[in-house]
Amino acid sequence: MKTKNSCVLKKALINLLSFSSLTILCTLFFTAFFPVSQADAFQAELKPASIRQGDAFLLRVTGLNRSIEPSAMLNKKPLRFSSCGEGCFVAIGAVDLNARAGVYRIPLKIGQHKSILRLRVLKGRFETIHLTLPEEKVSPVPEDIDRIKREAGLLTSIWEIDSERLMEGGFVFPLENPLSTPFGTKRIINKETVSIHRGLDIKGKEGEDIHASNRGRVVLTEELFFGGNTLILDHGHGIFTVYMHLSGFNVGLGDLVSKNDVIGFVGSSGRSSGPHLHFGVKVTGMNINPVSITRLRL
Ligand SMILES: [Zn+2]
Known part of the structure; x- marks a missing residue:
């Protein structure tokens, strides 16, 4: 026994x-390590490999002996790679705020080699807040509805712009002040209207300088119904940063700006309750938590 x-x-x-x-x-x-053949081995990593709903991440491939550009897909959408030096390629990916939590498979292909990377997506920690506002600030009058629709169409056409990579290195905060309303906050206005905050609010004084988060081209400087004076920078590869409620612009449509250039000034234009900056980030059509993109080491 x-x-x-x-x-x-x-x-x-x-x-x-x-x-x-x-x-x-x-x-x-x-x-970690893909021994394709003795002459061609490389490493592929997701940074971070575990994110929250609405976050961005990096896929970096290093150690390639030959300059074959990798290809990878997330949710059937291709990730856009760019060179990060000899034998190095990097892509910024993201998942939507409403993406289900769980493990996502990212098929990676380099020449004849195929493999699968796994990205873990955790539930976002989003707050719910209750607000009371005058009814005319919540429900637009009929003549404003056409304007709102027209502006939504204009924004959609901007997110479809597909330009070459203009960003250089990591993204920075446009204003070095404390944050107020975080990304993803669910706002219940007058107990019924629900609005999801798809950007990040940064505190600021009227007229304070706003800096470009990265190198990019100015693709919008317009006064919008909700956003007030709104400026959008195209950083290439489907990545945009959005600056709303400005008191004025310091650049013009089509200008190419460098990271940290003063592009505009803090204000309270549009649907805003006081001077602040609404900072948004779009990655291939998705609204992304701006904090997550500033953490990526590009
Ligand atoms: Zn905001």
Whole structure:
């Protein structure tokens, strides 16, 4: 009986050891090192590999001996790679605020090599706040509805612009002040109208300088119904930053601006209750938490 028990134990231990070794081997193979052939090995990593709903991440491929551009897909949409030096390619990806939490598969292809990376998406920590506003600030009058529709169409056409990469290095905050309303906050106005905050509010004084978050081209300087004086920068590869409620612009449509250039001034234009900057980030049509893009080491 004793011998039988110890034999069962031994077997279980062997099974456990081989399972662990297999798990370690699989992990290494899928997330870290890809020995394609002796002449062509590389590393691929997701940074971070675990994000929250509405966050951006980086996919970086390094150590390629040849300059073959990788291709990768997330939710059937291609990620846009650009060179980050010899044998190095990097892409910014993101998941929508409403994306389901769970593990997402990212198929990666480099030449003949194919593999799968796994991105973990956790539920976002979004607050709910209740606001009371005068009814005329909540429900637009009929003549404003046409204007709102026209402006929504204009914005949609901007998100479709597909230009070459203009951004250089990481994204910075346009205003170094404390934050007020975070990204993803659910606002229940007058107990019934629900609005999701798809950007980040940064405190500011009337007339304070607003800086470009990265190098980019000015693709909009207009007064919009909700956003007031709104400025949009195109950073290339489907990435845009949005600056709303400005008191004035310091650049013109079509200008190419460098990171940190003063592009406009804090104000309270449009649907705003006081001077502040609404800072938004779009990645291939999705509204992304601006904090997450400033954390990426590009
Ligand atoms: Zn806002």
